[in-house]
Amino acid sequence: MIVVFYDSICFLDLACSFFLCINIFMENPSVIIVMGVSGSGKSFIGKMLAEKWGAVFEDADDFHPPSNIEKMKNHCPLTDEDRLPWLSDLRKRIIAYRKSGIRYVLACSALKESYRSILRGDDDNEIVFVFLHGDKELIRKRMEEREHFMPPALLDSQLATLEVPEYAIQVDIDKNPQEIVDYILDSIEKRNLNAFV
Ligand SMILES: Nc1ncnc2c1ncn2[C@@H]1O[C@H](COP(=O)(O)OP(=O)(O)O)[C@@H](O)[C@H]1O
Numbered sequence: 001m002i003v004v005f006y007d008s009i010c011f012l013d014l015a016c017s018f019f020l021c022i023n024i025f026m027e028n029p030s031v032i033i034v035m036g037v038s039g040s041g042k043s044f045i046g047k048m049l050a051e052k053w054g055a056v057f058e059d060a061d062d063f064h065p066p067s068n069i070e071k072m073k074n075h076c077p078l079t080d081e082d083r084l085p086w087l088s089d090l091r092k093r094i095i096a097y098r099k100s101g102i103r104y105v106l107a108c109s110a111l112k113e114s115y116r117s118i119l120r121g122d123d124d125n126e127i128v129f130v131f132l133h134g135d136k137e138l139i140r141k142r143m144e145e146r147e148h149f150m151p152p153a154l155l156d157s158q159l160a161t162l163e164v165p166e167y168a169i170q171v172d173i174d175k176n177p178q179e180i181v182d183y184i185l186d187s188i189e190k191r192n193l194n195a196f197v
């Protein structure tokens with residue numbers, strides 16, 4: 001009788017620790033991927049977010065092979081083939097940061113679900129996706145006003161490729177940057193993934 005009782009306590013203990021662990025993982029992601037089409041503000045918002053969250057920031061643009069950059073400069077959209085090795089390299093970086101325990105914010109277009117799945121790997125509970133979206137003309141205007149290799153002419157193909165991640169924290173980019181960053185951090189804290197519109 002005593003043995004059965006002791007066994008049940010152990011089982012409960014184990015079950016509690018297991019759920020507690022899951023909960024901790026869910027509430028403490030160590031990686032944020034800021035995604036969206038070119039010009040949506042991934043780099044700008046990602047940097048501010050990393051600073052406030054105490055994380056390292058990296059821009060996926062910095063890891064494109066020169067051939068990809070050349071293509072985009074020449075108004076030629078990337079294909080899956082162009083993107084896959086780049087995404088695999090980014091996944092390796094995510095794994096390295098996960099292992100180091102250092103918080104990591106990656107700005108990466110991650111337009112299709114299949115791309116996000118490569119980035120995510122089996123880290124479902126550790127990675128939060130933030131999707132920056134907004135009015136096409138506002139994005140185009142911001143692209144025209146900045147110095148960048150990516151021509152505004154590629155915005156249409158970026159939007160055509162985009163598959164919206166319903167599970168992401170979705171933020172409309174017409175908001176002020178500080179407000180956007182605060183909303184993202186607040187959503188992560190509360191695990192409230194509703195759209196900020
Ligand atoms: N919320 C915002 N309010 C005003 N300007 C913004 C905002 N977000 C981004 N920008 C500006 O828009 C331009 C595009 O942002 P950027 O971070 O380069 O986009 P992406 O990395 O997605 O291509 C930049 O000049 C940036 O300063």
Ligand SMILES: O=C(O)[C@H](O)[C@@H](O)[C@H](O)[C@H](O)COP(=O)(O)O
Binds near residue numbers: 043078
């Ligand atoms: O998958 C892609 O087609 C590219 O990654 C693209 O989405 C990305 O937007 C460019 O690298 C331009 O860089 P910005 O996003 O910084 O404009």
